Amino acid sequence: MAVLARAPGRPISLRMNIFLTGGSGTIGRAVLTRLIERGHKVTALARSQASAALLQDAGAQPLRGDIGDTATWCATALAGDALIHLANSFDSDAKAAEEALATILERTLPGRGSPFRFVYTGGIWLYPDAPPAPLRESVPFSPIPAFDHVAETIGRLERIDALSLAVVHPALVCAPGAGPLEAMAEAARTGQPFVTRAGSGTLWPLVEAGDLADLYVRAVESQEQLAVFGCGVEAVAVGPLAALVGRRLGTTLSLEREPAPTDLPPDLDISAGYALSQRVSGETARQRLGWQPRFTDAESLVRALISASD
DSSP: OEEOOOOTTSOOOEEOEEEEESTTSHHHHHHHHHHHHTTOEEEEEESSHHHHHHHHHTTOEEEEOOTTOTHHHHHHHHTSSEEEEOOOOOSTTHHHHHHHHHHHHHHHGGGOSSOEEEEEEOOGGGSOOOOSSOBOTTSOOOOOGGGHHHHHHHHHHHTOTTEEEEEEEEOEEEBTTBSHHHHHHHHHHTTOOEEESSOTTOEEEEEEHHHHHHHHHHHHHOOOOEEEEEOSEEEEEHHHHHHHHHHHTTSOOOEEEOOOOSSSOGGGOGGGGGGOOOOBOOHHHHHHHOOOOSOOSHHHHHHHHSOTTO
């Protein structure tokens, strides 16, 4: 690994060979951009030729493969310095894929000379409805059923001595053209109500994708064993958030509460997380990693991501 120059406001770090899964997704694209900016060499898993081309254009070395076929890409990942794991399908194959990854790490890493840096993605939906005080990372998991396998995987990873583990728990991720703000804006543009599992008073913690990407890069460059919430906006009620989006677009956006599906197994019902009312603190990430999210209130986030001319 080569020494990098000091970036403004950032400590000196080492240039690493980093393997990235989920690099073509909303979070992954932002993480990849920042890794390249920091001088790291990135190999990124690509499911399709189109994804491979996008990743290559962004500065990564693409590796064709499927996240569920763990053996085809994990050897390449472990040959480097670190793995950032952003990909989780949350479909019927997701549990098996995460179990396979944990098993390979358990079997492979004990013979490694130095700890392997692994940044794993958890999520706020591993945690229960929040009381008035913000959730902290030490609160015991109480996941929605679709996140059960994530909680199980984290437990296995924490027991691997040869693993230098950081777990990032993202809030609801907002980006141009993606995330809950964009879903609200699309409903407002078409004159439709915003359909959600949440109620008007349900609290949503939010984070902007670029802010979250900066946290992932700080996490992989750190050698600390830690778990952190990636949350910029501690909490905003869904009703007032919809009103902000509507005003930004010069219209009124109403809410329509969606019932839980009766034809979907609970372990595949990922949207159940939107019904959780949570207040989440990003203080640990600020204190331990020096993270400073740019967007810490809903109004500035809406102004940044939703164009008034839409």
